[in-house]
Amino acid sequence: MISRRHLLPISLAISALTFIAPPVLADFGSKHDKHRVPKNARKGPRPPKQQPFDFSSIFNTVQILEAGAVEIHLGGHIDQATLEAMDPIEAYVHAFEEGDELFEMNYNALDGVGVNVGNGKRFTSFPRPDLRGPRAWANILPHRATGPNGDSCISCHNVPVADGGGGVNDNVIRMDPERKQKGFIERNSPHLFGMGAVQLVAEEMTTELHNLRDQAVDDSCASGDSATVEMVAKGVNFGEISVSCENVNYDNLAGIDTDLVVRPFEWKGLTGFVRAFVRGAAHQELGMQATELVGDADSDFDSVSNELSVGDITALAIYNAAQPRPVTKLELNSVIDTLNEEERETYGLPLSEADIASIQNGEEIFSSISCASCHSPEMEVSSPVFYEPSKHASYRDETYPAGNIAGLPTTSLQFNLLTDILDNPQELPSGQTLGQFEESENGGAIVRLYGDLKRHDMGRAMAEEFDEGNVGASVFLTENLWGVGSTPPYLHDGRATTMTEAILFHGGDAQSSKEQFVALSDADKADLLNFLDNLVLYLAPE
Numbered sequence: 001m002i003s004r005r006h007l008l009p010i011s012l013a014i015s016a017l018t019f020i021a022p023p024v025l026a027d028f029g030s031k032h033d034k035h036r037v038p039k040n041a042r043k044g045p046r047p048p049k050q051q052p053f054d055f056s057s058i059f060n061t062v063q064i065l066e067a068g069a070v071e072i073h074l075g076g077h078i079d080q081a082t083l084e085a086m087d088p089i090e091a092y093v094h095a096f097e098e099g100d101e102l103f104e105m106n107y108n109a110l111d112g113v114g115v116n117v118g119n120g121k122r123f124t125s126f127p128r129p130d131l132r133g134p135r136a137w138a139n140i141l142p143h144r145a146t147g148p149n150g151d152s153c154i155s156c157h158n159v160p161v162a163d164g165g166g167g168v169n170d171n172v173i174r175m176d177p178e179r180k181q182k183g184f185i186e187r188n189s190p191h192l193f194g195m196g197a198v199q200l201v202a203e204e205m206t207t208e209l210h211n212l213r214d215q216a217v218d219d220s221c222a223s224g225d226s227a228t229v230e231m232v233a234k235g236v237n238f239g240e241i242s243v244s245c246e247n248v249n250y251d252n253l254a255g256i257d258t259d260l261v262v263r264p265f266e267w268k269g270l271t272g273f274v275r276a277f278v279r280g281a282a283h284q285e286l287g288m289q290a291t292e293l294v295g296d297a298d299s300d301f302d303s304v305s306n307e308l309s310v311g312d313i314t315a316l317a318i319y320n321a322a323q324p325r326p327v328t329k330l331e332l333n334s335v336i337d338t339l340n341e342e343e344r345e346t347y348g349l350p351l352s353e354a355d356i357a358s359i360q361n362g363e364e365i366f367s368s369i370s371c372a373s374c375h376s377p378e379m380e381v382s383s384p385v386f387y388e389p390s391k392h393a394s395y396r397d398e399t400y401p402a403g404n405i406a407g408l409p410t411t412s413l414q415f416n417l418l419t420d421i422l423d424n425p426q427e428l429p430s431g432q433t434l435g436q437f438e439e440s441e442n443g444g445a446i447v448r449l450y451g452d453l454k455r456h457d458m459g460r461a462m463a464e465e466f467d468e469g470n471v472g473a474s475v476f477l478t479e480n481l482w483g484v485g486s487t488p489p490y491l492h493d494g495r496a497t498t499m500t501e502a503i504l505f506h507g508g509d510a511q512s513s514k515e516q517f518v519a520l521s522d523a524d525k526a527d528l529l530n531f532l533d534n535l536v537l538y539l540a541p542e
Contacts, residue, residue, distance in 0.1 A: 054135065055109065055116075059303040068110035070312075073101050078311030084411040092318065092415045096422060099319025102312055103153040104162070107288060112304030114148050115140055115287040122287070122302075125149050127175040127184070135301040141294065142401070145177040148287035153316075156189040156285065160346070161539040163323055165191040165487035168494040172285065176466050183465030187267060188494035191483050193537055195265075195274050196321030196386040197417055197437060197447045198480065201379050202262040202272065203392040205233035205453060209260040213241060213248060221245035231260070234379050236452045255454035261394045264453045267492040268469045269477035273395040275317040275388065282308055282316075292400035310406050314413065317388050322415055324423040324435035325448070326483035329534040330359060331428060338426045340541070347536060355530070362531025365524050369516035374478045374509070375450040384417040384437065384445035417445040424540050434538060450535065451480035459507020462491070474508060485533040499529050 070077055078098055083091050107113035114122025118131055127146055128137040137144065149172060150156055156166040166189030174185050209231055216229045220243050231238040231253065239254035250258040257263070265271040271280065282288040289300055290308040298305045308316075332339065333351045344350070351359075366372055389396035389412055400406050415421075417437040424435030432438050437445040455475050463474035476492055484490070489497050496502035506514040517525065 055120075055301075056303045063110060066108070066110060069105045069107050070102070070111055073105050074098060077306070077309040078315050080309070080311040080314060080407075080409055083311055083314060083413060084409060088414060089420075091413050092322075092420065093422070095315040095318040095413055096322055099315035099317070102308075102316050103319055106152045107286060108151070109302070110304065112289065112300070112302050112307035113151050113287055115144075115300040115302060123148055123150070126173050129175060129179065140301070141299045142283065143177045143179065145284060146172050146174045147285050150285055153281070153286070157192055159191075160486045161537055163192045163320075163539070164483075164537050165189055168489045168497075171494055174468070176468070181466035185464045185466065185468060186493040188489060188492060190267075190479075191326075191487050191537055192320050193323045193483055194325045194447070194449065195277075195323055196415075197325065197381065197445065198264045198449060198453075199272075199274055199321065199390070199395060200381045200383070200386060200417070200445075201234070201447055201449070202264040202453055203390065203395050204381055204383075205236070205262045206260060206394055207392070208233035209238065209256075209262070213243070213260060216241070216243040217245065217248065231256075233262070235376065236454055238454060255456060259394075262453050264477070267476055267479075268471055269453070269455050270469045270471075273390060274321045275313060275397070278316045278320060279308070279313050282313075292397070292402055292406040295402040295405040310409070314388060314409065318413055318415070321386050321388065322421060324421050324539070325437055326486075327424075327434055327536060327538045329485070329536055330356065331434065332536070332538060334429055335426045335434065338540075343538075343541075347538075358527045358530045359534045360531075361524070362527035362529065362534075365520065365528045366531055369520070369528075370513045372450075373513075374452050374454070374456060375481050376452045377450055378446050378448045380440045380442070380444050380446055381417075382442060382444040384439075384443075385414055386417065387412040387414045424538060426540060434540070449480040449482050450484075451478045451482075454478055456510065457508035458505075458510060461505055461507050481532065482535055483537045485535045486537040499532055500525075 078095075083095055086094060109122070115137060116122075116131075116135060117124040117128050117137055124137075124147060127144065131137040132139065154162055156170040156172075157163055159165045159167055168188065170189050172187045172189070174187060175183075212229055212231055212233075216227055220227055224245070226242065226244040228240055228242050230240050237254070238256045238260075240252045242249040242252070253260075261272055263269045263272040265274075265277045271277045279290045279293050282290060283293055287300055287302070288307045290310075290313050291306045292310055292313060296305050329347055329349065329351060332343075332347050333349055333356075336344065336349055339347075339349065348355075366375075367377075389409055391412070397408060400408065418439050419436065421433070421435040421437070424433060426434045428434065430438070437447065440446050455471055455477050457472060457475050459474055462476065465473075467473040479491075484499070488499075489495070490499065490502035491505060496505055503514060503517050517528070520528070
């Protein structure tokens, strides 16, 4: 198996920064630039216009002499029926291990990686809607918003360890996939730890909201009276709806779509479940088109079809969903004897009594200035079993985007957050491991995500050039803070190089908390930052 350990040093500045950005000239110059050559004074031939490259002209020769990465590392694509025929635990472990390989391998042309971005090039850091030829970027289906900008998943998810976040150099530049809004936005790659638990929290919140609505409608039909219902799930308030027997008015909802489905993935909360996230990223970032996305068509004109099988996407979904939970430095300090010298240095261990006191005081301050009102420290899921496909109708495909051509799975693979997480097996004093989730008193799982899975207006400073998802240009899903101490830069586009900057960029719904932070003493500010820096990602060496 390819090694997944890419430990990098972690640093976090804790001093507040005050700065004024100077005017910036665009990289391509200004019409007022005195060194600009007048258009009518340019000499020499025009540069050649970029043309689509027909890979089929060399495909056969390449295929004779080379092999795709999937063939080399796995011997071929994963068969969904084979997974479903296995013993449930065996199927889960096999899918996880194969998903690990798929996540880390560097795909090549014979796998179908990349797309035509002009003159034979396969990758681009910038969207290319200007390439409008019959086999060019603008005509690829589904319409692209970015890239492809890499040849492996791990190339953007490796800070400070495999499956972590991405540096600012890994930012993804996106355009409006509907081509209705002009401009470009950037996205920083988030870490992938605990994804399955996040989906389960979203599923149960959605069930609560649907039950509130449906019960209100039933009661209204029985009584003949209208009612206003507060929409609260797991302590998170999503506004209210007005209900009668014949109508539901959603005008006063907040932070969620009118279908009342909590979508916990992407910076705008646009994707509901891990499988959809995986196949979307494969298409956008890698140019790897899943069969369930486009059928057996060569929709990106690279002479390869069926680039990722249904089984491949299942394995990737299981692998991502079964990532271990983020941990804390306090937890790592309690199992310090299991850590090597490099790990201790990376996480600043051992912690002194003063360090521990600072983290604990910082946690109290975090709540006292209302950060926890959006970054909720923990939520509980009553059922800790993750299913792929999900048992919840809002979190699985009723049909694939390509239609029925691929065939839906007939059996769900599954794992338990409390017992089946494969990474980080070090046992804590409580008996729980660093990878597994803590069991609640009711037999569920405690998910310490420091988020609320709700969209919030973050103020004018955060507003973007166009409104992705049509939810508001300054509206973003609350970022889950577990792992934040390991994943600079911060915010949706990586603009904040330190935690202090990230806090000071907050506005809108978070304006009051920011002002309270500014009013803290320097010592209390430092303790709050130490608490946040304590929320880290850890992956045990194999």
